[in-house]
Amino acid sequence: MASKGIGKCTEVLVKRIAGLRPAQAAGLGSALAALMVTLRMVRPFLPGLPRNFFRYYVGRLIKRYLRRALGFLDPCLTVNIGEYSAAGDRMRHSQVYDQAKAYLSARCSGQARSLWADLASHGSHAFVLSMSSREEVADEFRGATVWWQHFNPGGGAWEFYQLVFHERHRDLVVQSYLPHVCREGKAVMDRNRRRRLFTNYTGDRQIASWTYVMFEHPSTFETLAMDPAKKRSIMDDLDAFRDGKEYYTRIGKAWKRGYLLYGPPGTGKSTMIAAMANYLDYDIYDIELTSVATNIELRHLLIQTSGKSIIVVEDIDCSADLTGKRKKPPTMAPANSPPTQTLANSPPTDQKKVTTLTLSGLLNAVDGLWSACEGERIIIFTTNYVEELDPALIRHGRMDRHIEMSYCCFEAFKFLAKNYLGVDDHPLFEAVKELLQAAKITTADVAEHLMRKCADDNADSCLANLLKALALKGEAVLGN
Numbered sequence: 190m191a192s193k194g195i196g197k198c199t200e201v202l203v204k205r206i207a208g209l210r211p212a213q214a215a216g217l218g219s220a221l222a223a224l225m226v227t228l229r230m231v232r233p234f235l236p237g238l239p240r241n242f243f244r245y246y247v248g249r250l251i252k253r254y255l256r257r258a259l260g261f262l263d264p265c266l267t268v269n270i271g272e273y274s275a276a277g278d279r280m281r282h283s284q285v286y287d288q289a290k291a292y293l294s295a296r297c298s299g300q301a302r303s304l305w306a307d308l309a310s311h312g313s314h315a316f317v318l319s320m321s322s323r324e325e326v327a328d329e330f331r332g333a334t335v336w337w338q339h340f341n342p343g344g345g346a347w348e349f350y351q352l353v354f355h356e357r358h359r360d361l362v363v364q365s366y367l368p369h370v371c372r373e374g375k376a377v378m379d380r381n382r383r384r385r386l387f388t389n390y391t392g393d394r395q396i397a398s399w400t401y402v403m404f405e406h407p408s409t410f411e412t413l414a415m416d417p418a419k420k421r422s423i424m425d426d427l428d429a430f431r432d433g434k435e436y437y438t439r440i441g442k443a444w445k446r447g448y449l450l451y452g453p454p455g456t457g458k459s460t461m462i463a464a465m466a467n468y469l470d471y472d473i474y475d476i477e478l479t480s481v482a483t484n485i486e487l488r489h490l491l492i493q494t495s496g497k498s499i500i501v502v503e504d505i506d507c508s509a510d511l512t513g514k515r516k517k518p519p520t521m522a523p524a525n526s527p528p529t530q531t532l533a534n535s536p537p538t539d540q541k542k543v544t545t546l547t548l549s550g551l552l553n554a555v556d557g558l559w560s561a562c563e564g565e566r567i568i569i570f571t572t573n574y575v576e577e578l579d580p581a582l583i584r585h586g587r588m589d590r591h592i593e594m595s596y597c598c599f600e601a602f603k604f605l606a607k608n609y610l611g612v613d614d615h616p617l618f619e620a621v622k623e624l625l626q627a628a629k630i631t632t633a634d635v636a637e638h639l640m641r642k643c644a645d646d647n648a649d650s651c652l653a654n655l656l657k658a659l660a661l662k663g664e665a666v667l668g669n
């Protein structure tokens with residue numbers, strides 16, 4: 190039994206080392222197996238040797254040294270794909286590693302005997318299997334056989350895959366096989382994608398970075414109350430963007446689009462962002478600008494974002510002094526004044542190191558060279574006071590589309606009534622329509638009144654409550 194296993198192992202090893210055709214490799218494998226059997230037979234005559242000497246030590250010896258011993262004959266090349274790769278003076282997670290892992294999990298995990306299991310996506314019952322450390326699997330590509338092995342040296346955090354192939358397949362592997370692995374792996378990743386909501390934070394090492402949670406907001410365009418024509422046009426716009434890779438390349442523009450969502454609090458700006466992310470199946474990067482100390486930090490954060498993402502700066506008007514009208518270059522701060530965060534129009538000077546995040550820094554971040562990073566990105570600013578914003582920040586080309594989220598209109602109300610109460614029509618609708626025109630009420634307020642809060646609540650009582658609220662609001666508006 191053991192000699193059979195050793196024979197098989199040797200056959201695989203020889204195949205791998207010599208790059209022989211299967212029949213030749215099988216022959217050589219059999220010869221080596223015969224050698225092992227012979228050695229096993231003579232073992233009783235060598236009593237000094239430990240019991241598992243042949244099975245363990247000789248097997249290991251062959252595995253480890255045969256290839257080295259036959260180095261001059263060894264036609265195999267290896268490519269290592271590490272979990273991290275160098276990016277300047279930092280290490281960053283390697284996309285190729287992730288893609289190779291996804292590719293192997295889909296393609297080759299059937300051969301591996303020891304696997305890791307993970308959920309395909311949050312809340313799903315499907316599992317993704319990936320190879321454990323030291324597992325080896327073979328793959329075929331256009332008639333060539335390659336071998337993959339996974340390593341986790343010392344059980345540490347840094348793992349890598351090793352790809353072994355015959356040197357005559359060098360061009361095939363480099364030019365076709367590896368791109369094929371990345372392409373297929375990316376497709377698998379896209380299928381298994383878990384959407385994430387990132388927020389920026391400054392860790393112990395004072396380097397701005399992202400942390401995330403799974404994004405599970407239930408808002409969709411189906412549940413978003415707004416004028417249907419406006420909603421349709423936003424969805425069309427998003428469709429055109431998502432499918433516009435070739436178009437953007439042809440016209441020489443980075444594949445990104447800016448949206449400015451403006452309107453009073455509670456009119457659905459955040460809800461709209463969630464609906465967009467769900468519609469496009471993109472991640473969200475929610476930047477808290479007040480935690481970003483410098484332009485460099487902002488750029489560093491943006492460069493770390495991945496494609497298929499929505500980068501959001503919410504309530505940009507609330508970011509302290511960040512969005513005021515273009516200012517004259519600031520004067521030098523008193524020597525002992527505390528660091529403040531300002532977004533002035535001029536870059537920071539040496540004397541005024543406290544001026545760290547500038548308007549020009551933000552503008553560069555929005556449409557600077559970083560935006561040429563791979564993949565598509567949507568940038569969204571939200572504000573309650575659009576008139577407060579610097580025109581440079583929201584000009585077309587930066588914020589390509591300005592979307593007003595205004596007070597609840599009758600169309601939006603009807604939508605909410607259907608959604609919350611399940612009614613398409615009701616005798617009180619006419620009264621609601623009349624009062625809505627006078628009362629400036631947010632969609633959030635209307636939604637609140639239409640929500641059933643106890644078992645006795647029904648369409649009649651909810652609509653009656655809404656009417657009362659509308660009457661009060663209307664009086665208040667008229668009173669002003």
Ligand SMILES: Nc1ncnc2c1ncn2[C@@H]1O[C@H](COP(=O)(O)OP(=O)(O)OP(=O)(O)O)[C@@H](O)[C@H]1O
Pocket residue numbers: 412413414415452453454455456457458459460461573594632633634636
């Ligand atoms: N257009 C809408 N469609 C459906 N629900 C809405 C809509 N607008 C608001 N709501 C409801 O009101 C709540 C608050 O809305 P949301 O947070 O999106 O408003 P906002 O405009 O982002 O407010 P703020 O400016 O204060 O951040 C949401 O949780 C949602 O339930």
